[in-house]
Amino acid sequence: xxxxxxxxxxxxxxxxxxxxxxxxxxxxxxxxxxxxxxxxxxxxxxxxxxxxxxxxxxxxxxxxxxxxxxxxxxxxxxxxxxxxxxxxxxxxxxxxxxxxxxxxxxxxxxxxxxxxxxxxxxxxxxxxxxxxxxxxxxxxxxxxxxxxxxxxxxxxxxxxxxxxxxxxxxxxxxxxxxxxxxxxxxxxxxxxxxxxxxxxxxxxxxxxxxxxxxxxxxxxxxxxxxxxxxxxxxxxxxxxxxxxxxxxxxxxxxxxxxxxxxxxxxxxxxxxxxxxxxxxxxxxxxxxxxxxxxxxxxxxxxxxxxxxxxxxxxxxxxxxxxxxxxxxxxxxxxxxxxxxxxxxxxxxxxxxxxxxxxxxxxxxxxxxxxxxxxx
Numbered sequence: 046x047x048x049x050x051x052x053x054x055x056x057x058x059x060x061x062x063x064x065x066x067x068x069x070x071x072x073x074x075x076x077x078x079x080x081x082x083x084x085x086x087x088x089x090x091x092x093x094x095x096x097x098x099x100x101x102x103x104x105x106x107x108x109x110x111x112x113x114x115x116x117x118x119x120x121x122x123x124x125x126x127x128x129x130x131x132x133x134x135x136x137x138x139x140x141x142x143x144x145x146x147x148x149x150x151x152x153x154x155x156x157x158x159x160x161x162x163x164x165x166x167x168x169x170x171x172x173x174x175x176x177x178x179x180x181x182x183x184x185x186x187x188x189x190x191x192x193x194x195x196x197x198x199x200x201x202x203x204x205x206x207x208x209x210x211x212x213x214x215x216x217x218x219x220x221x222x223x224x225x226x227x228x229x230x231x232x233x234x235x236x237x238x239x240x241x242x243x244x245x246x247x248x249x250x251x252x253x254x255x256x257x258x259x260x261x262x263x264x265x266x267x268x269x270x271x272x273x274x275x276x277x278x279x280x281x282x283x284x285x286x287x288x289x290x291x292x293x294x295x296x297x298x299x300x301x302x303x304x305x306x307x308x309x310x311x312x313x314x315x316x317x318x319x320x321x322x323x324x325x326x327x328x329x330x331x332x333x334x335x336x337x338x339x340x341x342x343x344x345x346x347x348x349x350x351x352x353x354x355x356x357x358x359x360x361x362x363x364x365x366x367x368x369x370x371x372x373x374x375x376x377x378x379x380x381x382x383x384x385x386x387x388x389x390x391x392x393x394x395x396x397x398x399x400x401x402x403x404x405x406x407x408x409x410x411x412x413x414x415x416x417x418x419x420x
């Protein structure tokens with residue numbers, strides 16, 4: 046949240062159903078220091094269900110009051126009696142007010158309930174957290190004005206097939222939007238992941254072709270992710286192109302650059318790309334690792350496990366520099382990588398301690414020559 050909870054702030058936490066939003070907010074409510082009063086309002090679970098969840102989390106309740114109510118007028122009556130410092134509402138889609146003649150979850154009810162909660166937060170100085178669901182296309186359910194009303198929008202995302210969750214700041218009137226939190230979902234709740242790089246990198250005894258390590262950034266946090274590629278002869282007239290955790294259109298562009306600038310014959314090959322760990326990466330600095338993984342799989346040449354890559358690839362085949370390279374290099378050095386491929390055009394201002402580890406490249410052809418050398 047950029048440094049702390051601002052009194053009177055209005056925070057919206059969005060995510061898919063079942064991703065862990067209620068678990069996250071209940072953990073937060075139960076772990077806030079005891080001098081703060083918290084009112085946790087649930088319109089989706091009973092008091093007994095919340096008690097069972099708290100027992101599973103293994104947390105001792107402090108000054109956290111539970112209210113199972115969906116009528117906003119009754120909720121405000123309880124806040125007047127308790128005088129909480131923090132109010133949590135789960136979820137905005139279940140709340141309704143008598144001022145609007147519509148069912149709970151409708152656009153008019155969501156808009157009016159959000160406006161009344163905002164007014165309450167600003168007049169009383171109570172920090173209000175509201176949980177909201179997202180639609181199947183990834184947008185917050187309800188009117189777009191909901192995101193304009195609140196001070197902070199946090200997206201809680203992740204793949205349910207993996208245990209990792211990312212809390213990402215999308216809007217923040219009081220701080221940076223480059224902050225993220227990374228968590229692991231366990232049986233007793235969410236655990237903060239201090240060093241996600243070590244978890245996302247595979248540990249294997251035998252080195253296989255088609256894997257490359259990228260130095261990327263999630264918000265302000267540098268991390269290393271494993272890019273896996275599989276290039277195989279196609280059995281179809283039109284070769285398959287598939288990407289998991291990476292933009293498919295950008296993959297097609299990079300493959301076209303490889304064919305044009307390096308002479309790689311991929312028009313009769315299926316190409317599958319995967320970002321290990323269930324993450325989705327949009328950082329352009331991962332381009333070079335994608336190219337390296339595809340070349341490694343296509344030539345069946347395993348890459349040195351101590352190599353990593355951090356650069357963007359242009360349409361002309363040039364290797365372009367990326368932002369905050371020093372942070373990426375520091376993370377790679379901490380994890381024991383010995384050679385880091387970067388653009389030769391982005392070396393100004395780097396610390397001298399990185400010079401011995403940097404492998405500057407200007408074109409894809411130089412990269413191909415470097416990774417083709419025997420180890």
